[in-house]
Every structure is written in structure tokens, then in C-alpha cells.
Amino acid sequence: MDHPHYYHSHDLARFPDIGKNRPELAQKFFDWYGAVFAEGALSAREKSLIALAVAHAVQCPYCIDAYSKDALEKGSDLDQMTEAIHVAAAIRGGASLVHGVQMRNHVDKVGM
Secondary structure, eight states: OOSSOOOOOOGGGGGGGGGSSSSSHHHHHHHHHHHHHSSSSSSSHHHHHHHHHHHHHOOOOHHHHHHHHHHHHHHHHHHHHHHHHHHHHHHHHHHHHHHHHHHHHHHHHOOO
16 A cells, blocks of 8 residues: 555556546647657667656656566566666766856856
8 A cells, every 4th residue: 555645656547547638638649659669760678768767867656667567578677777777867967967067157257
């Protein structure tokens, strides 16, 4: 049983409910989403690993649950999944650090 908090794992199954009031908009999203994850230049397994990494970068617990399961089902192993998360963390950390250049530019501009 979930503890009382904002995220409830059972809500993931309710994702289609977003279309209740504007089904035509939800359908456009779900059609596009399905097309994005179809086999293409990247395999479905590769796309699942990317989705898992992005899920961690944007910190979406629903996506982490969904793509942890999906990556396993598509043949990824825990080492590959862990590496994918480290890639996301490195990019996120680097993105924070590179903004230090912005800070330095500002400090130079104000002459301190």
C-alpha cells in the first residue's frame, strides 16, 4: 500500500484519463507518443533506455516505473539501465556547471 503522498503508483494506469475532457488533444499526443517509440533508426530497446534516462533527469516517478519495466521487457539489463541513468545524471550535472560561465560573465560585467 502506498503511503499518503503526492505520487501514487496506481495512478500510472490512469494516464489515459487525461483525455476525458479533450479526447481529440489526448489522441494526438498518444498517436505521436506511439510513433516516437516505434522501431526506427533507433531500436525500441534503445528508445526505452533513453526514456529511462530522461525520466530520471526530469524526475518523473511514473516514467521511472514505466520505463524501468519497459527497458527490462525489451531486453536491457540492470547494468545498461544503470549506465543510462549515469549518463543522464552527468548531462544534468554538466548543464548546471556550465551555467557557471554565465555567472562569471555577469561578475565580469559588474566588475567585481
